[in-house]
Amino acid sequence: MYQRIHIEVSNICNVQCSFCPIVERPKDIMSVEKFESILSQAVPLTRDICLHLMGEPLAHPNFEEILKVSKKHGASLQITTNGILIKKFQSLIISSPAIRQINFSLQAFQDNFPERPINEYLDPILTFIKRVFIERPELYINLRLWNHGDKSFSENEQLISYFEKHLNFLLKRKVDVGGIKSKKVFPDQKLYFHFDSRFEWPSPHFPHQGDKGTCQGLRNHFGIHADGTVVPCCLDKEAHIVLGNVAECSLSDILAGERAKSIREGFENGYLVEDLCQRCTYIKRFKKD
Numbered sequence: 001m002y003q004r005i006h007i008e009v010s011n012i013c014n015v016q017c018s019f020c021p022i023v024e025r026p027k028d029i030m031s032v033e034k035f036e037s038i039l040s041q042a043v044p045l046t047r048d049i050c051l052h053l054m055g056e057p058l059a060h061p062n063f064e065e066i067l068k069v070s071k072k073h074g075a076s077l078q079i080t081t082n083g084i085l086i087k088k089f090q091s092l093i094i095s096s097p098a099i100r101q102i103n104f105s106l107q108a109f110q111d112n113f114p115e116r117p118i119n120e121y122l123d124p125i126l127t128f129i130k131r132v133f134i135e136r137p138e139l140y141i142n143l144r145l146w147n148h149g150d151k152s153f154s155e156n157e158q159l160i161s162y163f164e165k166h167l168n169f170l171l172k173r174k175v176d177v178g179g180i181k182s183k184k185v186f187p188d189q190k191l192y193f194h195f196d197s198r199f200e201w202p203s204p205h206f207p208h209q210g211d212k213g214t215c216q217g218l219r220n221h222f223g224i225h226a227d228g229t230v231v232p233c234c235l236d237k238e239a240h241i242v243l244g245n246v247a248e249c250s251l252s253d254i255l256a257g258e259r260a261k262s263i264r265e266g267f268e269n270g271y272l273v274e275d276l277c278q279r280c281t282y283i284k285r286f287k288k289d
Contacts, residue, residue: 025227
C-alpha cells in the first residue's frame, strides 16, 4: 500500500516558473479514458492520488470530467496547483467529494508576473479559503512556500502578511524545514503554511554522488506520466527510469517487474541501483546522521 501515486494528467503548465525545469518530453494531455483506466488500477494500491508530477492539473481541458471519474472510483485526490485558475474552478473543487487536499504553490505568480499587483492573485485564493471554511471544513489546504534558505525567501513576507491581515491570525516566522515543515493556522480549520527548501531536479548529467543511500521512491510513492509511463519517483520528470507503460502492461505487473523490484530492494538495503539515483542530490535528505 502506497501513501500516494502521482498521476500526471498533463505535462503542460500555464506558466514557466524559474524554479521548475522545462519539460523536455513532448507536450501531452492524458485523455479521460486513459485516466480512468489508470485510476481504476491505482486506487486499490494507495491512500491518495496526486494529480501532479509536471504540468498544471487545473489547465486540463477536461478537468471536470477528471473529477467525476475520480468520484466514481472512490479516489482520494491531492491537487497541486499554482492557483492562477482557482477563481474559475473554486465551486467545482469545493463541491467535489473526491478532493481531500489542495496545495497552492504560492511562488508562481510573483515569479512569472513580478510587475502585477499580488492582490490580483491572492484575492481569489482568499475567497476560496473562506468558502472552504464554511462549505468544506474537512478539506486540507496547504499554502506552500518552498524557497527556504534562498534569496527569494524575503518575498514570503508579503504573502504571509496578506493572509494574516485578511484572516486575522499571526504566524510564527521561525521555520525548521529539517523538522516540522507545516504550521497550522487555526486549531479548528485544516489550513496550513508549508515551508521547504528548494531542490535540484535529478539529471543524468549531474556529478556522481555515490551508490549508497535510500529514497522513498517505490516505497511510499511512484509516478505515472501523461503518456502512461511509470517511473519510481515523482522527480523523474523525463522518465529516465522507465518501469513500464500502462498502455502495454497492467500497473500491478509493472510494479512487480524486475527493475522495480531491484530499485525497491536497493533502497531498503541502502544501495542506489540506478545511475540517475546515484546522481540525485535530493537523496541526501534521507541520509541519517
